[in-house]
Amino acid sequence: MSGGPLLRVRGVHRRFGTGPTAVHALRDVSFDVAAGTMVALVGRSGSGKTTLLNVVGGLDRPDEGTVVIDGTDVTALDEDGLSRLRRAGVAYVFQTFGLIPVLSAAENVGAPLRLTRVPARERERRVALLLELVGLAEHARQRPGELSGGQQQRVAIARALAASPRLLIADEPTGQLDHETGMSVMALLRGVVESEGVTALVSTHDAVMMALADRVIRISDGRIEGPAGERVGAAC
Numbered sequence: 539m540s541g542g543p544l545l546r547v548r549g550v551h552r553r554f555g556t557g558p559t560a561v562h563a564l565r566d567v568s569f570d571v572a573a574g575t576m577v578a579l580v581g582r583s584g585s586g587k588t589t590l591l592n593v594v595g596g597l598d599r600p601d602e603g604t605v606v607i608d609g610t611d612v613t614a615l616d617e618d619g620l621s622r623l624r625r626a627g628v629a630y631v632f633q634t635f636g637l638i639p640v641l642s643a644a645e646n647v648g649a650p651l652r653l654t655r656v657p658a659r660e661r662e663r664r665v666a667l668l669l670e671l672v673g674l675a676e677h678a679r680q681r682p683g684e685l686s687g688g689q690q691q692r693v694a695i696a697r698a699l700a701a702s703p704r705l706l707i708a709d710e711p712t713g714q715l716d717h718e719t720g721m722s723v724m725a726l727l728r729g730v731v732e733s734e735g736v737t738a739l740v741s742t743h744d745a746v747m748m749a750l751a752d753r754v755i756r757i758s759d760g761r762i763e764g765p766a767g768e769r770v771g772a773a774c
């Protein structure tokens with residue numbers, strides 16, 4: 539796409555429950571993310587980070603507002619459209635890795651490609667390339683239980699990249715890792731933004747991640763912090 543934002547979030551509200559006890563997890567959230575950039579989403583526990591990432595990735599729907607990814611209004615998609623989006627356009631990396639325990643590292647990375655029509659030989663090539671990219675070529679045959687936490691998270695990142703997503707969403711990808719391992723996973727994420735031309739939105743508590751990001755978006759009590767002029771269009 540040519541220069542515009544890859545992600546455009548406008549006026550997003552998300553409430554849980556109704557009446558006086560309703561939780562307003564997101565309140566009038568608007569921001570853009572420019573293509574090919576890495577944005578860190580920062581905020582205290584309960585501030586709305588996971589809720590926002592779920593809404594952006596089409597795992598959850600906002601009560602109001604729109605999320606447009608690469609020109610597609612995610613909030614207007616039906617279930618079929620959403621599954622297509624998850625297969626090709628948007629990929630998730632979860633804090634708890636989410637790998638399939640009985641599959642090897644290589645099989646986990648290749649799993650999303652089995653859902654597409656990528657021929658077996660091409661799939662193997664892509665898997666080998668991705669394992670190389672995350673520094674795990676030597677560990678292709680090991681299962682998640684035979685890998686360290688940092689290695690498992692690197693497999694999860696490789697898997698997220700398998701179908702060449704436009705947008706990579708990662709919810710505290712280093713939350714389960716010690717500082718040093720977390721740093722190497724973050725440096726890897728930074729690297730794949732460059733090498734794969736992917737756009738990344740990453741929630742984190744980690745100052746190093748913020749330093750590696752092109753931009754930091756702060757969320758507090760469901761609202762994006764900072765003056766409106768900075769929120770919308772600042773990264774474009």
Ligand SMILES: Nc1ncnc2c1ncn2[C@@H]1O[C@H](COP(=O)(O)OP(=O)(O)OP(=O)(O)O)[C@@H](O)[C@H]1O
Nearest residue numbers: 554555561563581582583584585586587588589590
């Ligand atoms: N399914 C749900 N039902 C009711 N309330 C919810 C639900 N999901 C989230 N919330 C509430 O919405 C608010 C935002 O939660 P969210 O998980 O987005 O926070 P977070 O910033 O990701 O926190 P953490 O850093 O602890 O992961 C919290 O008050 C939470 O209790």
Ligand SMILES: [Mg+2]
Nearest residue numbers: 587588589709
């Ligand atoms: Mg969270």
